[in-house]
Amino acid sequence: ASDGVDVNGYIVYCPCMGRFGNQADQFLGALAFAKSVNRTLVLPAWVEYIPYKTGSIQVPFDKYFKPEAILPYHKVITMERFMTELAPKVWPPEKRFSFCYIQRGNGKGCDAKDGNPFGPFWDNYKVDFVGSEIFGPELHYLAIYKGNGKLSWQEKYPGDTWPVLAFVGPPSGFPVESTNVHLQEYLVWQDDIEKKSRDFISSLPKGPFIGIHLRNGADWSRACELVDGTQTHLFSSPQCLGYHQENGKLTAEMCYPSTSTIIKQLKRAVKKINATSIFVASDRNHLITDLNTALQNLNVVVRKLPYDSPHVDLAVLGRSNLFIGNCVSSFSAFVKRSRDVHGFASEFWGYPPDLRR
Template sequence: FNVDVDDNGYVLFCPCMGRFGNQADHFLGALGFAKGLNRTLVLPPWVEYKPGVTRSVQIPFDTYFKVEPLAKYHRVMTMQQFMDQLAQTIWPPEKRIAFCYVPRHNSDGCNPKEGNPFGPFWDTFNIDFVGSEFYRGLSYDVHYQNMAEQWNKHYLAEKWPVLAFTGAPATFPVQESNRHLHKYLIWSDSIVEKAQQFIATLPRGPFIGIHLRNGIDWVRACEHVQHSPNLFAAPQCLGYRNEHGVASTELCLPSETNIIKKLKRVIKSTGAKSIFVASDNDFMIGRLTQALKKMKVAVHRREPSEPHVDLAILGRSNHFIANCVSSFSAFAKRERDAKGFPSSFWAFPLE
């Protein structure tokens, strides 16, 4: 192999928080961060949790997304490429320092491999760390004043060719200024193919994609909504400063009555012939079919349920109804915004 070394250095990180939607938010932030610092972004694998398996599973970045569109925006390479082709020379084992904001796990270091998914993530590439570096005083917000310059002054690329972060160098939810980066996230051919195959089975005519996030973890999370006016992804509809109101239980977990009411409205305005339901738990197929019988609208789900394929289908529907609080919904909403496709939210605008 003969890969040019980026003299400006590299950013590496573990998408160690949450599931896909959270990781995608963080990814966009990390992309903006690497661009701001003008360092190559190393594309980490996605971290997944399988039922009954105690250690996270790492799925190569390019299983789900194409690398080339990202490269149009900024220099990127997959973590596998980085480890195979560059790590031995620019990041040998004795130089592997972990970056974190403050010490973790009641110790004096970053403890980057403590816990799941932290340990399994770095183990995927046989990475161990020899030290910790705290970047107190610096923030990820490279759109803020001269923050990027401060990072680069503090961590000169010659001395620190690799900044390896214990978690994503990004905020959750994604900052408003990084949302537009979603346009560089393009599904891999295999995901698109599966989505298209499913769409081809729907009745001819427009279809509405809906996300019903209603699993037990979500029901529990929504109980906290009163104390969290901008819970999880809620800024996507309420605004980053709650300009459009504060989160309610209905916004987080819409009732059946509200779901049906909203669907009837959107069916009328779009002339939809079918509905695609994506859900983590209760798809409501029978109840929706019954409620919409007079409108002659078929209600479908995809089996087996695969989150990324569901998202790609939602991204391609004629209209998408999102859960404003869910970062899973937020992914499809951003993809559609990038394409200029229409979306709306359950229980929003607030009543």
């Protein structure tokens, strides 16, 4: 419309599950959902957690990614702009209902602000809800993939009476559905992240480099303890095992590779692409000393960023000549998807299992 309002309405949601990689997976599903119901997607802040501190912080979507890069696929607006420019018109305080699939918490409704990051997220935008709207199983957002949801969402919640559907959590699944993996192409880094990654890469020795992701923090070793050879799938593992487990079984080495597996696989990769350096991204132990010692005969240097930035880590990994990631981690999955967009090669630790011989 001429006043800049989308008459089909808006989708707002809290990325209330997991950290960056999880949120990015679910973002792609939310984007596909918004397109399927033809509503503008309001780009939520990224929810971040500060170690040893309670609560969460909300980082505007466009701190990391360019909203305009998504527009060729679907209409979007940042949450900050939506709240200041459009909410006074389309979402006045008395019309703020929260949407959930089934009731949450102790009450009868969605309890949209109960707990962290739920409360801090909406408080960040000074949003309070006057009521709940439980949409129930026949309208699950995944129904669109079965081909019978689209009309019902629009019939039950037409844009003129329900201009804003505000979801308590992401209207999408985890991991990202196979049909939405390609939407990664619309996530384009902001210039400063792009520049930092280029600057870092130009500080490496001339020649090809391998980017590796070592997910080895305490939360990860606990999660990997679940892997006992019986599971077919954990977190992001469909990215290598396939969405129908067509590519084999999950192993503990794929989730938490031993240092010797990492070294064996790296030596093979260095020879394969004639790498001159290795870039290591990690949430805890970069293994710089072990890797430098093990690889010194191959004339490669092992480096990490001189500062902590998950996003620059992701951007550098995305540009490496070969990426070796963790099949189970959604942080690795972000890198794998962004490389697939350009046809860049990726491998996974301990996968396929015969690589370990």
